[in-house]
Amino acid sequence: MLCRVIFCIAISLAVLAVVLLTLLSPVRHNHPSNNSQSRPWLALSLYIQQPHVPSSNSHPIPQPDAEAFIFRRILTEGPENTSRVVGKAQGFIIPVEQFAHSAFNIIYLTFDTPEFSGSLSVQAERVAHKDKEKLTVVGGTGSFAFARGLAVFAQTDRQPLDMDATYHLQLQLR
16 A cells, blocks of 8 residues: 555656646747748759750650650759759649649659758649749758748740750749
8 A cells, every 4th residue: 555655656746747847947949830930941043954865865856735744854053064963853744724733743853962962842833834933842852851932943045845945943942
């Protein structure tokens, strides 16, 4: 009986200690809404270019009535095709009206540099084939885990439907 009383007192003291430490802790309590505001924005400026391929390979010609657009490009630091490669841009976009809001319309940006290693997912709904598109960053991995933000794609040369066109990509990430 005495053991049972001592055990109950010990449990009660432990619970009381945890409650008092929680209430009187000198550590500042962060609320999720405050935490997201304090995280800094990350701004990146990159270029999406056609990868270097031997001249014996032919480039696919875009079809105006195509039902899907699949692409693989490289990400570089600068607009020149000799700029340092920092990653890849890949995507699968279905421009057909009934799939315009499809979850399949995602552009994946993968990075492999000393500064950043990981990927970003950019949602490509409502793409209007304009010279400048504002898209939403919906997630990421590695250095970009759970990233959110804005991705602005702008064509640097003004040739419509040019498969070799270079695009300027500006990312604002949180």
